[in-house]
Amino acid sequence: MNTSNRIIYALNAVEWKTFFPGAMREEAIGLSDEYLIVNPEEMSVAQWEATLASFQPNVIVAAWKCHAIPAHFDVLTGGKLKYVCYLAGSIRKLVTESILEKGLIVSNWGNVISRVVAECGLMLAIAALRKTAYWQLGMHLEGEWKTPETVSGSLFERRVGIHGFGAISQALAILLKPFDVKIEAYSPSVPDGLLEEFDVKRSYTLEALFSENDVIFELAALTPQNEGIVTEALLRSIPVGGAFINIGRGAVVDEAALARVASEGQIQVGLDVYGIEPLPKDSPFRGMKNIVLLPHLGGPTTDRRQDSGRLALSNLKRYGAGETLEATVSAQVYARST
Amino acid sequence: MNTSNRIIYALNAVEWKTFFPGAMREEAIGLSDEYLIVNPEEMSVAQWEATLASFQPNVIVAAWKCHAIPAHFDVLTGGKLKYVCYLAGSIRKLVTESILEKGLIVSNWGNVISRVVAECGLMLAIAALRKTAYWQLGMHLEGEWKTPETVSGSLFERRVGIHGFGAISQALAILLKPFDVKIEAYSPSVPDGLLEEFDVKRSYTLEALFSENDVIFELAALTPQNEGIVTEALLRSIPVGGAFINIGRGAVVDEAALARVASEGQIQVGLDVYGIEPLPKDSPFRGMKNIVLLPHLGGPTTDRRQDSGRLALSNLKRYGAGETLEATVSAQVYARST
Numbered sequence: 098m099n100t101s102n103r104i105i106y107a108l109n110a111v112e113w114k115t116f117f118p119g120a121m122r123e124e125a126i127g128l129s130d131e132y133l134i135v136n137p138e139e140m141s142v143a144q145w146e147a148t149l150a151s152f153q154p155n156v157i158v159a160a161w162k163c164h165a166i167p168a169h170f171d172v173l174t175g176g177k178l179k180y181v182c183y184l185a186g187s188i189r190k191l192v193t194e195s196i197l198e199k200g201l202i203v204s205n206w207g208n209v210i211s212r213v214v215a216e217c218g219l220m221l222a223i224a225a226l227r228k229t230a231y232w233q234l235g236m237h238l239e240g241e242w243k244t245p246e247t248v249s250g251s252l253f254e255r256r257v258g259i260h261g262f263g264a265i266s267q268a269l270a271i272l273l274k275p276f277d278v279k280i281e282a283y284s285p286s287v288p289d290g291l292l293e294e295f296d297v298k299r300s301y302t303l304e305a306l307f308s309e310n311d312v313i314f315e316l317a318a319l320t321p322q323n324e325g326i327v328t329e330a331l332l333r334s335i336p337v338g339g340a341f342i343n344i345g346r347g348a349v350v351d352e353a354a355l356a357r358v359a360s361e362g363q364i365q366v367g368l369d370v371y372g373i374e375p376l377p378k379d380s381p382f383r384g385m386k387n388i389v390l391l392p393h394l395g396g397p398t399t400d401r402r403q404d405s406g407r408l409a410l411s412n413l414k415r416y417g418a419g420e421t422l423e424a425t426v427s428a429q430v431y432a433r434s435t
Numbered sequence: 436m437n438t439s440n441r442i443i444y445a446l447n448a449v450e451w452k453t454f455f456p457g458a459m460r461e462e463a464i465g466l467s468d469e470y471l472i473v474n475p476e477e478m479s480v481a482q483w484e485a486t487l488a489s490f491q492p493n494v495i496v497a498a499w500k501c502h503a504i505p506a507h508f509d510v511l512t513g514g515k516l517k518y519v520c521y522l523a524g525s526i527r528k529l530v531t532e533s534i535l536e537k538g539l540i541v542s543n544w545g546n547v548i549s550r551v552v553a554e555c556g557l558m559l560a561i562a563a564l565r566k567t568a569y570w571q572l573g574m575h576l577e578g579e580w581k582t583p584e585t586v587s588g589s590l591f592e593r594r595v596g597i598h599g600f601g602a603i604s605q606a607l608a609i610l611l612k613p614f615d616v617k618i619e620a621y622s623p624s625v626p627d628g629l630l631e632e633f634d635v636k637r638s639y640t641l642e643a644l645f646s647e648n649d650v651i652f653e654l655a656a657l658t659p660q661n662e663g664i665v666t667e668a669l670l671r672s673i674p675v676g677g678a679f680i681n682i683g684r685g686a687v688v689d690e691a692a693l694a695r696v697a698s699e700g701q702i703q704v705g706l707d708v709y710g711i712e713p714l715p716k717d718s719p720f721r722g723m724k725n726i727v728l729l730p731h732l733g734g735p736t737t738d739r740r741q742d743s744g745r746l747a748l749s750n751l752k753r754y755g756a757g758e759t760l761e762a763t764v765s766a767q768v769y770a771r772s773t
Contacts, residue, residue, distance in 0.1 A: 212591060213589050213591060216561055216589055216590060216591065216614070217561075217565065219561070220558055220561035220562055220565065220567070223554055223555075223557070223558035224558055224562055224567065226736070227555065227558065227729065227732055227736070229558070229562065229567070229571070229727070229729070230571050230575065232728060232729050232730060232732075233567070233568050233571035233572060233727065233728065234571060234572070234575060234576075236714070236721060236728040236729075236730060237568065237572060237721055237722050237723075237724075237728060238572075238721075238722070240716035240721065241730065242712075242713035242714060242730045243713075243730040243731065243732065247730070247732070248737045249732045249736040249737055249738075250736050250737065250738045251551050251554055251734075251735070251736040251738055251739045252554060253550060253551060253554065253739060254739075271613050272613050272614075274613065275609050275610050275612065275613070276554070276610075338738075374580075375580035375581075376574070376580060378578035383574060383575055383576075383578065384575050384576070385575075386575075389567070389571065390570060390571065390574040390575060391565065391567070391570050391574075392570060392574060392579065392580045392581040392585070393581065394565055394570075394581065394585070394587045396589075397589070398564070398565070398587040398588050398589040399586045399587055399588065400587075400588045400589055400676075401589045401591060401592075
């Protein structure tokens with residue numbers, strides 16, 4: 098099947114530049130038979146809906162700044178709109194579950210960001226073991242230097258526990274390989290074969306995962322069952338000198354408990370995600386020198402948005418050729434996502 | 436040849452615990468035929484020399500706290516002392532060049548620390564690209580969070596330049612492998628075969644190395660020719676958005692120039708080493724939010740001192756069996772070291 102591609106590109110200047118840098122912009126536009134470029138920031142919702150009605154696209158390429166797809170998108174576009182190629186991650190603000198149930202195909206950046214989030218986790222782990230937050234505050238502001246009592250740790254040959262074993266965990270296992278670590282993962286839903294592929298041992302309980310490993314990476318999905326599943330008892334069971342790194346979802350952790358345990362100074366912590374974002378100004382995490390804090394920069398970094406752009410180009414080609422798309426979000430996945 | 440090993444272990448409690456943790460202590464002692472354990476911190480120099488004269492060791496196992504080997508060690512020990520197994524790095528305070536010329540064998544931790552220094556460099560690079568110093572200061576002290584203007588970078592697919600290609604650079608190349616980087620190295624003395632082994636391209640000038648790569652790792656040896664060889668012009672040629680990471684020797688860099696270039700904010704910087712250590716309290720690096728600062732924690736971390744202990748056990752066994760030792764420091768290497 099060859100579909101005539103009438104594409105609306107609804108991106109602002111920064112989105113164009115970062116998702117489709119250099120020649121990728123022309124390549125993206127070249128994939129349409131007819132196209133319209135709009136800057137959603139210069140448009141009201143009414144103008145957006147009027148544009149959909151007048152251009153009647155069958156494809157929309159969108160990112161963070163795009164207005165939502167209206168519930169009556171099918172009426173507006175005369176039944177033409179079939180596919181929204183979303184360049185970012187969460188599509189919660191873009192479409193409702195019922196829009197997906199009507200058959201609109203939506204893809205997002207899928208797993209292309211996984212390796213960059215894993216990179217952030219690796220950095221946070223090494224940084225935490227070397228007490229990098231402490232040294233930034235002490236060296237920049239208090240004229241500090243190491244003393245004979247200074248203790249530092251390495252990731253080499255450590256026991257590593259990963260909570261969850263999705264795409265980011267798998268990318269992390271690859272980055273961890275040269276560190277000669279022993280990796281265990283707790284993820285009841287993941288098949289044995291996948292763990293074996295990454296040379297990862299199954300941990301059968303969260304209790305074992307936390308108490309028998311030195312460095313814990315939190316990467317469990319935020320499902321209703323997982324909310325707050327990382328309890329004070331689990332955090333307290335991490336061996337002294339160990340580290341807890343969260344690059345998944347903040348709300349999986351009892352954060353008040355994490356603040357209490359961290360305040361005792363027996364473990365190092367690295368956090369990129371929080372139950373409430375932006376992290377409240379009065380969060381107890383702020384000011385704790387054994388916590389490396391990042392403002393949800395996991396992935397993708399600005400320079401790697403092009404990976405999502407490349408996936409989009411591939412998907413737009415596939416769509417034009419009537420082939421199956423990658424990284425589409427099903428109504429089922431949507432319902433589970435947050 | 437089997438030599439009767441009369442060993443003095445001149446270590447304090449922390450040195451025992453970190454270099455020979457667990458069963459390694461017994462193993463170390465078990466390698467002697469007769470032994471004496473002394474805590475150098477509880478001993479004057481006169482007592483130390485008297486101990487050498489009375490016990491007449493042929494081997495000394497020593498670390499940071501040990502008093503120097505006296506120039507007349509051969510007279511004191513009746514010509515018996517042949518080998519000092521030093522557990523740390525620089526032997527400058529332990530022996531003079533003329534002691535080595537007299538034929539005393541001294542080994543140190545050699546290359547067992549290389550991977551841990553490389554790990555520190557990898558962390559500093561990822562941390563610098565994500566502006567981790569900025570975020571530690573901002574998030575811990577000023578209640579900050581990212582904004583739509585926040586820019587962050589990843590190491591994936593970057594062009595990496597390494598100045599120097601010794602053991603640490605080689606260990607770094609292994610850690611960099613999963614990041615799909617292109618590595619170039621500037622090291623006139625290194626043979627082509629070694630670069631090929633690590634899939635590293637030769638850079639023929641420092642100018643090309645600095646201007647044609649995004650992330651520069653400084654790992655050149657501090658020889659008289661290399662002092663200050665990283666000039667302002669080189670630092671200024673690093674592409675905007677790039678990073679300069681020094682885990683080698685501070686004095687290889689014109690640090691005043693580095694402070695000027697860094698202050699302009701076009702590059703990110705990660706520093707573990709400085710021309711003057713401890714880093715002076717009024718160093719211009721302190722307070723610069725685009726510089727991740729560490730107080731020379733490269734390697735080994737406390738938990739990896741055992742790697743040096745393991746090398747020492749191997750060397751003590753080899754010595755006992757009359758075999759060639761590893762990581763010995765020749766008078767030539769000594770003369771070049773700082």
